[in-house]
């Protein structure tokens with residue numbers, strides 16, 4: 427854990443892109459989990475993700491031409507469809523038979539739902555078409571075709587472990603998220619007590635009512651409640667429900683490499699007007715997320731010296747849970763057995 431690097435967890439779905447950022451007929455490329463990936467949207471709207479390396483002589487496919495259906499490699503024009511299968515080799519002449527269907531660049535399972543493009547990284551690096559991963563997680567309270575009201579992403583120069591610790595750290599806000607216009611100084615800390623229980627790939631803070639005097643919550647109607655869940659591979663889903671409206675926030679961490687991580691912050695909101703104020707909302711979201719990013723930039727200076735670090739009860743108990751859940755995931759994968767959540771229900775107490 428004290429390392430700058432963390433294991434890359436495979437066999438899981440990762441948030442790759444916001445759907446609206448990839449128009450039909452366009453390609454985007456990213457390094458995710460240390461692998462070059464080209465993501466495309468066909469003219470019929472379907473998204474796909476391929477290993478961004480031409481199997482002929484290795485040039486990234488993203489330099490090629492995409493006609494909305496197939497990508498023609500920039501070097502010798504071999505064409506690949508959205509399943510990563512070669513469909514044409516321009517240099518072939520009559521009688522030169524090659525089984526094109528055997529030439530593949532490798533396709534990742536890729537799904538768009540609720541406005542997000544998710545990519546599945548199979549357990550082994552061999553990408554095969556045979557794997558049938560379960561579906562990516564669903565954002566509660568919103569239908570399949572719902573689109574985020576606001577979304578931002580910042581790259582963090584840290585491993586997924588330190589990004590995840592930040593995600594589930596209940597006591598840093600009073601020290602990190604301060605501005606002259608918002609919580610000028612570290613505010614008075616108050617005692618907190620929350621109960622947690624295990625869920626399929628992590629844990630959740632039990633649903634509880636929010637203070638009715640808060641003006642923002644009142645916009646959602648009466649009886650406002652919240653539930654927060656944390657799950658592999660680094661997803662924090664916060665659902666806030668009132669009698670009239672719902673807002674859900676997703677923070678998703680996607681490793682670029684073992685020591686750099688993309689942090690996505692995404693909101694869905696049922697009041698229609700939220701989409702109108704989205705540019706302003708994004709400015710504030712960026713300020714808050716950048717405060718977290720600045721912390722890991724500075725933390726890196728210390729981590730370069732590989733100090734021994736501490737996790738204390740109960741403020742860092744969730745960071746401990748992250749390590750336990752992650753270790754069990756790695757062990758289950760190595761032994762080829764199902765993941766068994768090692769956590770138990772627990773009430774945690776801290777001041778924040």
Ligand code: FES
Pocket residue numbers: 480481482483484485499500501502503504
């Ligand atoms: S390197 Fe891609 S077609 Fe030759």
Ligand SMILES: [Fe+2]
Pocket residue numbers: 592598599602603718
């Ligand atoms: Fe934070």
